[in-house]
Amino acid sequence: MRVIGLAVVFALGLVLAPFALEAEQAGMPTIGFLFFNAVSDADNVACSEVVRQGLRELSWIEGRNIAFEARGADATPERLPGLADELARRSVKVIIATGNQQVAAAKRVGGGIIPVVALTMYDPITNGFIATYSRPGGNVTGLTFDVGAGEMGKRLELLKEAAPKTSRVGILGSPATPRTISGYSEEMRLAAQRLGLTLYSVTVRDSEEFERAFADMRREHVNAVLVLSAGILNKNREQVIRLAMRNKWPTLATMRAYPESDGLMSYAPSWLDSCRRAATYVDKILKGAKPGDLPVEQPTKFELVVNLKTARALGLAIPPSVLGRADQVIE
Secondary structure, X not given: XXXXXXXXXXXXXXXXXXXXXXXXXXXXXXXXXXXXXXXXXXXXXXHHHHHHHHHHHOOOOEXXXXXXXXXXXXXXXXXXXHHHHHHHHOOXXXXXXXXXXXXXXXXXXXXXXXXXXXXXXXXXXXXXXXXXXXXXXXXXXXXXOOOOHHHXXXXXXXXXXXXXXXXXXXXXXXXXXXXXXXXXXHHHHHHHHHHOOEEEEEEOOOHHHHHHHHHHXXXXXXXXXXXXXXHHHHHOXXXXXXXXXXXXXXXXXXXXXXXXXXXXXXXXXXXXXXXXXHHHHHHHHHOOXXXXXXXXXXXXXXXXXXXXHHHHHOOOOOOHHHHOOOOEEEO
16 A cells, blocks of 8 residues: 555656646756666655655755656666766756666766765765765765675674574675675675675676576575675566575565565665655755765665565574564565
8 A cells, every 4th residue: 555655646746747847947946866677666656755755844845946857767777878868958956866877877967067866876986976975076975875794794694593594695796786795705704604604696797697696506505695785686586586485595685675575584774764865965955065065874774674474485483583673574
């Protein structure tokens, strides 16, 4: 019901060509959303509504003094530069970009001067998006989903606690998440050593590589999977879950969409909290702040989601110590 309700709000509010036209005529600012998946994706619908609600609380009222445009690449990254160009041609005042590839596309359009508020950047300094967290410089600011090594270790702890027989964990990533594997490798190895775990990392570049990746993990005798955050892994989550269930491997993902799609668990920064916090960035920029002067924030709110139906299918009895910490338990 929640998703349906948000979808109705979204359909009424974010397919905004009429409002955008009024905005141009009235001189009110237009805010652009640049999504990796379709605009109508449930997570995007929810996020856009949270952003708009946050802006309403800051006196930015859609159709009165602000308007919105949204573009989604339908999980086709090659489309992102063109979609960012479309937003630039609509003279948007700010682009809200939802991941590294979207940030990269938005950063360059309009002569590189359109402010970009990122929702989920990974390793933004190495990727050239910002100079420092405290003073980003340039036209990009917002939020990063980079987490400390302690949080990566906590994910391993949760996986081991939920599935005590776990001994070899496959870390499934993509070329978009290199630092999550290599940057935290020493700390993750120490956590794994303390938990009696062996780690094996694999990456996938497209949907054709998942069968190969899982075959690699089988050869390494993996018996659980930690799924990192990346557009390709979110797009293909049903395939990942199907392959994991075929092997009877529990999964812990860094995206809550996984347990919502019958994966076992997720432990991740709150997506909607990041969307809510993005509204404050947009407000400051519209009031004259430069994005390069607004510090990039790291996640502060994390959510644990557990799917008990999947646990039963895997023959797991999730202990009360895990369930008691869960923000959501899916029956």
